[in-house]
Amino acid sequence: MTHSTAPHDTEAVKAVLTEVDRSFDQALERLFSLLRIPSVSTQPDHAVDCRRAAQWLCEDMGQSGLTADIRDVNWALPGNPMVVGRSPDLKKADGQPARRVLFYGHYDVQPTDPDNLWHSPPFEPHIVTEPDGRRVIVARGASDDKGQVMTFLEACRAWKKVHGTLPVAVTVLLEGEEECGGENLLPFMKDNAGTLQADLALSCDTAMAGRQIPAITTRLRGMVAEGVEITCATQDLHSGIYGNAAANPIALLCRALADLRDGEGRVTLPGFYDGVKIPDDQTRAQWRSLYPDDAALLKEVGLSEAQGEKGFTALEQTWCRPSCEINGISGGYEGEGIKTVLPARAQAKVSFRLVPGQSPEKIRAAFRDHMRRYLPSDAEIRFTSYGGSPGFEVTGEGSADLTAALTALEEEWGNKALTIGCGGSIPVANEVKEALGLDALLVGFAQADDRVHSPNEQYGLDSFRHGIRSWVRILAALA
Incomplete structure (x- = not known):
């Protein structure tokens, strides 16, 4: 020694x-x-x-x-x-x-x-x-x-x-x-x-x-990442013969995903903001000195306006506020031209960035409950967990x-x-x-x-x- x-x-x-x-x-x-x-x-x-x-x-x-x-x-x-x-x-x-x-x-x-x-x-x-x-x-x-x-x-x-x-x-x-x-x-x-x-x-x-x-x-920020797949019919359908009558999993998926946020940019899951704290004024002022406006942060990627939670700057939205983002969505015909198909299934990848005070397990459960509420009785939904960590x-x-x-x-x-x-x-x-x-x-x-x-x-x-x-x-x- x-x-x-x-x-x-x-x-x-x-x-x-x-x-x-x-x-x-x-x-x-x-x-x-x-x-x-x-x-x-x-x-x-x-x-x-x-x-x-x-x-x-x-x-x-x-x-x-x-x-x-x-x-x-x-x-x-x-x-x-x-x-x-x-x-x-x-x-x-x-x-x-x-x-x-x-x-x-x-x-x-x-x-x-x-x-x-x-x-x-x-x-x-x-x-x-x-x-x-x-x-x-x-x-x-x-x-x-x-x-x-x-x-x-x-x-x-x-x-x-x-x-x-x-x-x-x-x-x-x-x-x-x-x-x-x-x-x-x-x-x-x-x-x-x-x-x-x-x-x-x-x-x-x-x-x-x-x-x-x-x-x-x-x-x-921590994270919860989920894969979700909705299946309706047993096969892809002709949209002329079955359209309107048969459930469309892409439409169901889009409606459910769109309703994850309201018009003010807030996530709508029940209890999502439980435990979330707002930084003190001194901390927020210090951050504003780095990026006086949203454009100062976003201009490097060709953007100028923050699109998240109203009442918080772009920097605050990424540093101290939780978020919900759709990372990918797919289903039906995705090739060149048009194919009037009514798909049997649709998939999406969704992630939540969490801040201290939030529970990854509760957020995951709330997301799954939210998605299930949008399904007709004869549709099926399958979830895949891609891990979770707290803030x-x-x-x-x-x-x-x-x-x-x-x-x-x-x-x-x-x-x-x-x-x-x-x-x-x-x-x-x-x-x-x-x-x-x-x-x-x-x-x-x-x-x-x-x-x-x-x-x-x-x-x-x-x-x-x-x-x-x-x-x-x-x-x-x-x-």
């Missing part, structure tokens, strides 16, 4: 930051090496590449003084391995055990399709200079999540290189199935709780509030850890660090709480235009460099 470097020793921190800048080109080379591995978890043909990425990370952590190994998974289903790395236990100057943090990330990436929209091969990373002079790394996984993961690992490497130890003890957990459901993560954490136990969880799979405005994501919120936003991390970010970026929300779902935030009893700080350096999950994904060189430097400061602050 070794002693940690005192967190308040600014000279110690400055020395590590100097090392980060001195060795940045080498850090970039290491990231490029990882990005070249096509670790696409949703495609079985890339299973060997996922294991290659896991092995690469295992070896990289070993070079940074962490004892790392690969853990095969077979809890929910056989899948890609976990990588677990641990630094030695530490003692503070007074002889008491130093804190331990658990860092989570994922090494798997999304598929690259449509490949014809990429301007360069997705697994051949390179640097592009944008019209405004900003330089970005272009490759699949550059932002989500390999570039983000490497900011943390490079910070650990620099601390180890300069001082021989870290300011806090560190455990790293990297999974290879985040992009395909991550069903093995929760049971893995429960079964390995002793190895993974820490004082605080950290993750770097989120974004900044702006180009130079650092942020910690303190709230996330996440950091409780006690004035906590010492959150305050320390925000201060560290402000010191690095030179701007006030904000607490923000995210409309998406990051299940690990709730799962580390359930499995390990840990609160999580979600600190990310992605940008809104990183094209995550899309062709030409990118990650700014400034995000990568300042991300490493930010973690150097945060690790010291958390000690």
Whole structure:
């Protein structure tokens, strides 16, 4: 057991930051090496590449003084391995055990399709200079999540290189199935709780509030996703012979789905808003400073007016309000030209984004009851569940850890660090709480235009460099 470097020793921190800048080109080379591995978890043909990425990370952590190994998974289903790395236990100057943090990330990436929209091969990373002079790394996984993961690992490497130890003890957990459901993560954490136990969880799979405005994501939306299929007649029917008399499953489906929202944009399911809280005025004012109007948020996707719940801005509708969206609908003849068919069945995919206070189970049950009410007695309905997770919120936003991390970010970026929300779902935030009893700080350096999950994904060189430097400061602050 070794002693940690005192967190308040600014000279110690400055020395590590100097090392980060001195060795940045080498850090970039290491990231490029990882990005070249096509670790696409949703495609079985890339299973060997996922294991290659896991092995690469295992070896990289070993070079940074962490004892790392690969853990095969077979809890929910056989899948890609976990990588677990641990630094030695530490003692503070007074002889008491130093804190331990658990860092989570994922090494798997999304598929690259449509490949014809990429301007360069997705697994051949390179640097592009944008019209405004900003330089970005272009490759699949550059932002989500390999570039983000490497900011943390490079910070650990620099601390180890300069001082021989870290300011806090560190455990790293990297999974290879985040992009395909991550069903093995929760049971893995429960079964390995002793190895993974820490004082605080950290993750770097989120974004900044702006180009130079650092942020910690303190709230996330959960999700309920459902498939629904309505069947009426035993076969497709001639619409001239049976039209009007026979039930049309597409019409039934459209009517039921349309009535999920009212004219004010509110979801109509009974009890849908039970437990939903509105942020305080100070928080809402802080968010308005980022996006003064709806167009400021929506213009990047060619829109200008928010279409959700009246009385809430576009940002609030995505960060702190629950939603219901129709993700896909199909049935009948969908080819070219016209075929006057009355279909026997119709399908739809529907998802609800949930905020803290809502129950995924109650929302799912209310949705199914709603759909059944629109059916005649001789129609059948079948539901398929695609999982569910509750919303996440950091409780006690004035906590010492959150305050320390925000201060560290402000010191690095030179701007006030904000607490923000995210409309998406990051299940690990709730799962580390359930499995390990840990609160999580979600600190990310992605940008809104990183094209995550899309062709030409990118990650700014400034995000990568300042991300490493930010973690150097945060690790010291958390000690």
